[in-house]
Amino acid sequence: MSIFDESGHEQVVFCHDPDSGLRAIIAIYSTALGPALGGTRFYPYASEDEALRDVLHLSEGMAYKNAIAGLDHGGGKAVIWGDPAIDKSEALLRAYGRFVESLHGRYVTACDVGTYVEDMDQVARETRHVSGRSPEAGGAGDSSILTAFGVFQAMRAAARHRWGTEDLAGKTVGIAGLGKVGRHLIPHLTEAGANIVACDVSDAARAWTYEHFPNVKLVADADELIASGLHVYAPCALGGALNEQSLKTLDAEIVCGAANNQLAEPGIALELDRTGVLYCPDYVVNSGGVIQVADEYDGAFDFDRAKRRTEQIFATTARILERAKGEGTTPVAAADAIAEERMAAVGRLQRVRLF
Structure with a gap:
């Protein structure tokens, strides 16, 4: 593929350290907001081509997610090509950290699939x-707590838009x-009085849920779940959950999840x-995690402050759904437009010379 013709990225960096086995790609889509x-x-x-396509797609998505979340950050992403269960090592992570440092702050990294807080501790060395x-x-630490809290806020906003009330009591999620x-989403829904149905491919996850939240009805798989007569469907696992096949059996009024x-x-x-x-754009719904890591990077982390910022996902989701309704477009198109408008308006300020 042609990166110059197809991607629109500011910078793509290929990182190779043969001794540690590091093969990584860092993609910076935009630094318009920071x-x-x-x-x-x-x-x-x-x-290698699959890794490149993934990092280009994910970094562009991060630009929109950070913009819609109101953060002073542009969009970037990195992929390390390898099996984390086999290839991950202190030497590899620290070699990767040196490549991140070589960008002098143009890119700020954090956890994603296959990396954890202990890995970021190594990178931070x-x-x-x-x-x-x-x-x-x-x-x-773990950003999933605020991610789940943000999903719940978006769900409440979607409920108000669809049913005229943000109350989820008696609704099946x-x-x-x-x-x-x-x-982490289960306690919020339980407290709200929702009826919860869930599935997971892991026996351990199902057993944990049965032990700690016996109020949750467990079903065999996602196919059974989406046909269960839901009010709200919350995909919180792998991507691609909404496809031509699943849409044939999807029985829900709202889709609002963290995946x-x-x-x-x-x-x-x-x-x-x-x-x-009613579909709530995933990059809006799940932005609690990036709000947390931004709060940590921008200063001494304060959980209460980050939680207050995450709570704003309610207002952001409501604004997107109202705009989509008013313009007769999809929530995805409305969210993209809002993000692009902010990147253009605030990014323009970089052209204002400071003396």
Whole structure:
């Protein structure tokens, strides 16, 4: 593929350290709003081209997510090509940290698929431009708590838009994926009086849920979940949950979940709108995590401050849904427009010379 013709990115950096086995790509989509912020994904891609396409797609998405969240950060992402269970090492992570440092703050990294707070602690030994570290290392720790809180806020806003009240009492919510975010979402929904149905591919996750939240009805898989007569469907696992096949059996009025890249293709947003399903754009709904890592990077982390900022996801979601309704477009198109307008308006200030 041609990066110059197809991507629109500011900078793409290929990082190679043969001794540690590091093969990484850092993609900076935009720094219009500030240093590009986005996590590091450690994944065994089938090919170098697949890794490149993923990092370009994810970094562009981060620009929109950071813009819509009101952060003073542009969009970036990194991928490390390899199997984290086999290839991850202190030497590799620290080599990667040195490449991040070589960008002099244009890119700020954090956790993503295949990387964890302890990995960011290792990366931070070589660069200042890292967030998502452990509390022991002065960081904020696990960001899934605020991610789940943000999902709940978006869900309340969608409920108000659809039913005229943000009250979820008596509504049936289906959670696909009981990992960190999915399980943190359960207490919010339980307290709100919602009926919860859930599924997960992991026996351990299902057992944990059964033990700690016996009020949750567990079903076999996502196919059974989406056909369960839901008021709200919350995809909280892998991307691509909304595709041509799943739309045939989806029985929900609202889709609002934490998974990234929920739409298998852009046209799914139009199909959801056509069938009357209210879709909350995933990069808006799940932005609590990036709000937390931004709070950590920009100063001494304060959980209450980050939580207050995450609470604003309610107002942001409401604004997007109202704009989509008023303009007769999809929530995805409305969210993209708001993000692009902010990047253009605030990014313009960089042309104002300071003396």
